[in-house]
Amino acid sequence: MNAFHTSWFYWGVGIAIGFPIAMILLTELQHALVRRNSRLARQVSLLRNYLVPLTAFLLLIVNAWQIPAGTELVRILTTVFGFLVLVLLLSGFNATVFDGAPEGSWRKRLPAIFLDVGRFAVIGVGLALILSYVWGVRVGGLFTALGVTSVVIGLMLQNSVGQIVSGLFMLFEQPFRINDWLDAPSARGRVVEVNWRAVHIDTGSGIRITPNSVLATTSFTNLSRPSAAHDCDITTKFAVADSPDKVCALLIGVAAALPQLKTGVVPPIAVPMGAGEYRTTVRLMSPADATAAQATFLRWVWYAARRERLHLDGAGDDFSTTHRVEDALRKVVAPALRLSLADQQSLVARARVVRYGADELVERAGEVSTGMTFLIAGRVRLTATAPDGTSIPVSTLDEGEFLGLTALTRQPNLAGAYALDEVTALQIKRDDLEEVVMNKPALLQDLGRLIDERQSKVRQATRRNRKGAQVINSGPPHMTV
Numbered sequence: 001m002n003a004f005h006t007s008w009f010y011w012g013v014g015i016a017i018g019f020p021i022a023m024i025l026l027t028e029l030q031h032a033l034v035r036r037n038s039r040l041a042r043q044v045s046l047l048r049n050y051l052v053p054l055t056a057f058l059l060l061i062v063n064a065w066q067i068p069a070g071t072e073l074v075r076i077l078t079t080v081f082g083f084l085v086l087v088l089l090l091s092g093f094n095a096t097v098f099d100g101a102p103e104g105s106w107r108k109r110l111p112a113i114f115l116d117v118g119r120f121a122v123i124g125v126g127l128a129l130i131l132s133y134v135w136g137v138r139v140g141g142l143f144t145a146l147g148v149t150s151v152v153i154g155l156m157l158q159n160s161v162g163q164i165v166s167g168l169f170m171l172f173e174q175p176f177r178i179n180d181w182l183d184a185p186s187a188r189g190r191v192v193e194v195n196w197r198a199v200h201i202d203t204g205s206g207i208r209i210t211p212n213s214v215l216a217t218t219s220f221t222n223l224s225r226p227s228a229a230h231d232c233d234i235t236t237k238f239a240v241a242d243s244p245d246k247v248c249a250l251l252i253g254v255a256a257a258l259p260q261l262k263t264g265v266v267p268p269i270a271v272p273m274g275a276g277e278y279r280t281t282v283r284l285m286s287p288a289d290a291t292a293a294q295a296t297f298l299r300w301v302w303y304a305a306r307r308e309r310l311h312l313d314g315a316g317d318d319f320s321t322t323h324r325v326e327d328a329l330r331k332v333v334a335p336a337l338r339l340s341l342a343d344q345q346s347l348v349a350r351a352r353v354v355r356y357g358a359d360e361l362v363e364r365a366g367e368v369s370t371g372m373t374f375l376i377a378g379r380v381r382l383t384a385t386a387p388d389g390t391s392i393p394v395s396t397l398d399e400g401e402f403l404g405l406t407a408l409t410r411q412p413n414l415a416g417a418y419a420l421d422e423v424t425a426l427q428i429k430r431d432d433l434e435e436v437v438m439n440k441p442a443l444l445q446d447l448g449r450l451i452d453e454r455q456s457k458v459r460q461a462t463r464r465n466r467k468g469a470q471v472i473n474s475g476p477p478h479m480t481v
Helices: 007-035 041-064 072-099 112-133 139-156 158-173 212-216 244-256 287-307 322-337 341-347 430-437 441-472
Strands: 181-183 188-194 198-202 207-211 230-237 269-274 277-284 352-356 361-363 371-377 380-385 391-397 416-419 423-429
Touching (some): 072 112, 158 212, 244 287, 277 287, 322 352
Antiparallel strands (some): 188 198, 230 277
């Protein structure tokens, strides 16, 4: 009966009943959070496995066993309890506020360095409270000593501290983010890491480490803002005698076929700059595509300028010689069109040997060919256009085969054609071909059958693409040329 009048009895009974109930409830909560893949499952596990048992044990030894709070055992257990509370608060706050933050929100954009500073501040306050209330340490004097020490360390490391402060201010302003492209006096490239001291920029030939104080005291350009598109200016030079309108049309046509071009935006622009120089502006999907786009553009312009008899960098083209034309007519064109020797001789002055670069557009789908193109060397891939605009491979043409079948019938091309490697071909205009083939009914019938076969292949490829899209339900496969 005397036990009912003592406090330790009620504490003991309360702990004996409350602890199992709390463990059961926390176990069920943990299992529910794990099934939902919740970020709070780890925090509930910490609470169940460590914090609640330690709390029950502390209450038991202090209130039930009547062990004084000033003993070393109680102080050590209380210190461990305080550390566990700090860990639970920090991890729980991070899981609820920042881990599930949506893209584009301020919580997602907040640099990690500020989270680290906040964690250090919470840990410092928690340690001060533990030292003050558990161990009886006078934290006022400790803070004074730390303040004096920090001043001395700041004077010794003022350059490093200045870089850290500059980095903090710059990160707070957020003039750039990870994966943004910067054009700074010290480097041009993509930001891959930002820390307390420096910004790491991938220049393509290595990682350039730029101190925060350097970026904070100089001007730089963020190429990834304000829009995701990037304008790339490419300068070329032609002979002064070349027609500016013809040169600009050629440059725009070549730029419009670049695979790196961002679709649905401003089309490429070419303007003369004087003294034979021209500037072509193309809008790309990312600054990362600028080097590849410029290299491809300059390579294609070299071939296109020679086909159009323009003088890139003042140089002409003497590749189409009489000997090459005669050889191509004899070996490639004559077997395909059943030409006699007289027919070949009549076409020598009107045919021309041209070249195309790898991946360059040879014929565009939907356009009417102005003549026929006979392959002397290299390969060409025929492609159809899917409803969503992607390219579907149809077939591959090798040496000896030809393009522009519908030039004589003046029908639009159902298939586009791209060079798989450097292509050398013989081109003959429509009017010149008509004089040779119109008096050959058997040849015209063969050409008609070949047109029907290629059109049938295009339709079959389109149907296969549609069936594949229905099966995988993710759109037709995309082919990059």
